[in-house]
Amino acid sequence: MSESTKLRVGIVGAVRGGGFIAGLREESERADLVAVYDPIPASREAFATTNEVEIICESFEQLLDHVDLVILASPQQHHTPQAIAALERGIHVLSEVPAAVSLDQAQALVGAVRHSSAMYMMSENYGYIRENLIVREMVREGLFGSLYYGEGEYLHEMKSWHTLPDGNPTWRHFWQVGRDGITYPTHSLGPLLQWFDDRVVSVSCVGTGRHTDIEHELQDTTILLARTLKGRLLRLRFDLLSNRPELYAYYSLQGTEGAYEAARTTRSEAVVHLHGRSPENEWEPLEKYADRFLPARYRLGAAAETHWGSDSWPIRDFIEAIVSGTTPEIDIYAALDMTLPGILSEASIAQNGAWVHVPNPRFFTAGIGVEPSREAPLA
DSSP states (O other), X not given: OOGGGSEXXXXXXXXXXXXXXXXXXXXXXXXXXXXXXOSSHHHHHHHHHHHTOSEEESSHHHHHTTOSEEEEOSOGGXXXXXXXXHHHTTOEEEEOSOSOSSHHHHHHHHHHHHHOSSOEEEOOGGGGSHHHXXXXXXXXXXXXXXXXXXXXXXXXXXXXXXXXXXXXXOHHHHHTSSSXXXXXXXXXXXXXXXXXXXXXXXXXXXXXXXXXXXXXXXXXXXXXXXXXTTSOEEEEEEESSSSXXXXXXXXXXXXXXXXXXXXXXXXXXXXXXXXXTSOTTOOEEGGGGHHHHXXXXXXXSOOOSSGGGTTHHHHHHHHHHXXXXXXXXXXXXXXXXXXXXXXHHHHHHHTTTOOEEOOOXXXXXXXXXXXXXXXXXXX
């Protein structure tokens, strides 16, 4: 690929945007990081200096004038509006998680993707964690049999992130702990949906009450039960407030032929039990199966700088999809499958855990016009 045909990449959000640098370096033959925007001048200047970025933008709109692909590493309430603005100009979008913060945003985003000539992908990096990749391949090979139950937990004490040093609230104060429910669902749910090859159709959400930081709307721990289209049961636990060490990448699954348990603490390890293969009533280290089941692509070039080496891969896989013209790993519909259960959890928890329907984004009517046809399908 020549210099003139390389994808010009811009990053929005200097703090989280740094997580994409390693992946972009690995893709230097196909993409160049040319621009950065952050609303804080010192942050964008420092990012540009550290990463040798030529164009420092004073607005999001200015950045769009210079790029073919934008990485949205901005606060979550901005993801949909910024994605729509880029898609309307034919600019590819890799969005941080979640994809949207409301049903209205989700509908609008689907419409924008359908109308755009550009591609959209959500950057759910937890599916690229080494253990999760191994489990995914083991599931595909049938080693766990038919799956029927899974768990995901995101426990990350973040009280210091909710206010600035001067005491003013950050965006997280409003969008993550200022609402009640699973307000940040995709890290826990995303890998499960990839393993189960399924989508959630209804959710029931309850909470523990407010004990640690009672001024926030979010309850200390929220629990989500989710029924899937194929009749499986999933359980999520979400906690940003409790006084405890972090545990934000725990998963388990149960199938007819075996089970998986991620490491519970830094003093434990990921384990599996495979009926008829493992010693009776004993766990085996997941690592025993790594040589056979870790995909070759993800053995190479994965920098371990952040999130256990998973940050490199969303941008690399998205660039591959753009260049090859294939469907992105987490397209708009997969992105909303991971996002919508969290949005609907707020309705459930407000109704004392009532089961709430989760719509299928493939049948959203946004963007199809008034006469659906081959040129304007529902999905």
